[in-house]
Amino acid sequence: MNMFERIKKFFKDIDKIERENVLEMVEKEEEELENIFAVIIFGMFIGYPSPPIQITLDMLPLMEDELNLMLDKVSIAHDPLGELFSILDID
Amino acid sequence: MQKQRHFFIGKGGVGKSTVSSLFSTEKALKGKKTLLVSMDPAHNQSDIFKRKFSQKVTEIDDCLDVIEVDEKYWKEKYLNETEEDIKSNYSYESAFNLSKYFNVLRYSPGIEEHALILGYVDVLNNHKGYDYYIFDMPPTALTIKFFLLPSVSMLWLEELLNLRNKILEKKEIISKVKFGKKEIERDKIKNKLNILLERYKKINKNFKNENTNINMILNCDMLSLRESKRMEKKLNSVDLKLNRIIINKVKKQDYAREIKKEFKHDKVSIYKYSDIQLIGYNKLKRYLEKYEVVRI
Numbered sequence: 001m002n003m004f005e006r007i008k009k010f011f012k013d014i015d016k017i018e019r020e021n022v023l024e025m026v027e028k029e030e031e032e033l034e035n036i037f038a039v040i041i042f043g044m045f046i047g048y049p050s051p052p053i054q055i056t057l058d059m060l061p062l063m064e065d066e067l068n069l070m071l072d073k074v075s076i077a078h079d080p081l082g083e084l085f086s087i088l089d090i091d
Numbered sequence: 092m093q094k095q096r097h098f099f100i101g102k103g104g105v106g107k108s109t110v111s112s113l114f115s116t117e118k119a120l121k122g123k124k125t126l127l128v129s130m131d132p133a134h135n136q137s138d139i140f141k142r143k144f145s146q147k148v149t150e151i152d153d154c155l156d157v158i159e160v161d162e163k164y165w166k167e168k169y170l171n172e173t174e175e176d177i178k179s180n181y182s183y184e185s186a187f188n189l190s191k192y193f194n195v196l197r198y199s200p201g202i203e204e205h206a207l208i209l210g211y212v213d214v215l216n217n218h219k220g221y222d223y224y225i226f227d228m229p230p231t232a233l234t235i236k237f238f239l240l241p242s243v244s245m246l247w248l249e250e251l252l253n254l255r256n257k258i259l260e261k262k263e264i265i266s267k268v269k270f271g272k273k274e275i276e277r278d279k280i281k282n283k284l285n286i287l288l289e290r291y292k293k294i295n296k297n298f299k300n301e302n303t304n305i306n307m308i309l310n311c312d313m314l315s316l317r318e319s320k321r322m323e324k325k326l327n328s329v330d331l332k333l334n335r336i337i338i339n340k341v342k343k344q345d346y347a348r349e350i351k352k353e354f355k356h357d358k359v360s361i362y363k364y365s366d367i368q369l370i371g372y373n374k375l376k377r378y379l380e381k382y383e384v385v386r387i
């Protein structure tokens with residue numbers, strides 16, 4: 001690999017790392033939004049007010065993943081800071 | 092003539108079933124094909140006509156049929172179909188875990204009015220060819236929930252769609268960065284939300300249609316007057332207007348006029364107090380021959 005190629009690769013790697021970092025943030029944000037969406041629809045399962053019951057029931061068959069995500073989030077709810085630090089990569 | 096839908100609503104005991112059966116009889120005697128639909132889970136029409144009614148149409152006269160909307164049937168049908176849907180879409184383990192949540196939903200409030208809506212839509216879709224559809228409604232609380240359900244659901248669905256669109260925007264960004272292109276995928280959740288929204292818009296439009304008439308029945312007493320006013324206010328909050336005020340069991344017409352003033356409504360009918368018990372189709376006919384329904 002010549003010098004020119006090495007510099008090119010170096011910048012490419014940096015770009016990749018940056019992209020991955022940003023992507024990870026966006027993915028996390030998206031996951032949080034999905035969780036909020038599930039909490040709004042299935043709120044009654046964890047004690048929140050919910051939309052008219054038939055909306056919950058009509059959406060339920062299509063939302064297995066979202067429901068599981070919400071239930072997972074409930075189980076890690078006792079350690080929200082730990083989760084935040086792991087997203088931000090803080091040890 | 093356009094098909095007319097008439098809802099008869101009011102406080103418990105004011106005579107919704109009697110007035111709706113008299114109104115149906117009156118239309119049928121004029122040769123209008125009339126379907127009287129009993130929406131009240133108490134199903135008083137069976138007692139009035141001295142006949143056992145069901146979800147199948149029962150013929151009373153050439154122009155008069157009666158049908159009952161069985162709220163329990165629609166509730167069970169809906170819950171069973173949803174449960175089947177879950178079983179076919181979910182992995183075995185999730186479906187198994189979900190059954191405990193599902194049993195909570197089975198007994199939660201709110202299913203009743205949805206079941207009534209399902210029954211109502213079924214009557215309109217599967218029993219065509221009538222000039223008049225007369226709905227004998229349940230007492231205040233359930234009736235209000237029935238009329239409010241489409242508007243409230245629409246509000247929720249619009250907000251959920253906004254949130255879903257935000258999620259899909261993020262998903263698009265992720266797929267663009269990851270795969271270098273926008274992955275246009277039909278989102279089944281957004282799709283379902285749209286289908287539901289359209290369904291409620293249609294029902295709401297049907298409620299607000301000029302051929303839909305909401306008739307409020309009350310008696311000459313303060314309690315039913317106050318409750319009726321509150322009911323009117325709630326219906327107005329979702330842009331539903333009363334078409335006619337019906338004062339039932341009237342002994343003195345003067346008092347009815349006072350109620351008319353109180354309501355500030357231009358369409359008021361009076362059904363006079365009957366000294367004979369209105370049980371049986373012949374008695375209903377005799378009442379209409381004996382007493383004229385007064386419109387003041």
